[in-house]
Amino acid sequence: MNIVVISDTHLPKKKKGLPARLLEELKDTDLIVHAGDWQTIDVYRELQSHAKVEGVYGNVDSQDIIELLPFKKIVEVNGYKIGITHGHGNGKTTEKRAIEVFKDEKVDCIIFGHSHIPVNRLEGEILIFNPGSPTDKRRQKMFSFGVLNISDKIAAELIYFDED
Template sequence: MRVIVFSDSHGQIDYARKVLKGAGQVDLILHAGDFYRDALALADEFSLPVKAVQGNCDGEAGGPEEELFDLAGHRVLMTHGHLNGIDRMGNLLKKAREYEAEAVIFGHTHMPQSVKMDGILFFNPGSISRPRDQDRPSYGILEIGEGGIVPSIVHY
């Protein structure tokens, strides 16, 4: 299974469109918030399934604040991060343990991050529209198979 992960698109989805046009096989889009409706628009445009959460800039977009789901036999928690105090990773670790998640997908910081803590993957694709740590937008790819979840961050 191959998953493209976006976050913090903030209504600017031109780079995300280019990514999806050139990505080859994509089985699912994940969007970790800010803007929830961007995820729905991309899924519709590319006829792909999507899972998305709201972020702090979404207002009443109608989406969930977090999602717990299965990806090819691996339990994943997705949240934007603003409600969990992502500046303190311990809060996300506690929530991941509570849900018995193998991976946590989050956004909010606009900075990519891929780390393992206590065997749990914490993955932030950065921002596809407004990066804070560099000049280039970023997104994530999750390759999921028998070897588990293999993450990568791509700078556009």
């Protein structure tokens, strides 16, 4: 199963639409995971036109998104449990807050956003994954999103690209 992972799209504030490199990847995806800061419900609707969408709300999302999506979510794909949260809050780093959200849950992967800083690493046996942002790179050199491939294991890849 091919999963496209995005976060912090901030549309239409940061860009008018999703970048071409991301749209190309969406052509062959089975599932889209968004880790919050969509900005508006229109992003959710557009992503739904490409594949099934799972996600959570972030700290700058509209009331429509907050009413539609939870603060945290666990989805099961091919027997693997994937925890999704945005990572916003007070104290600690974004990554530590995201991990703490699932401290009492058995998950194989934690997907988060908020910092706009791509992360792809293991903590013990848990994959810790932040796709960065495809539309608001902030202090990063390039825009980014992620791809998870799930078969008998989870394989994660960060996709970096320049502006369209």
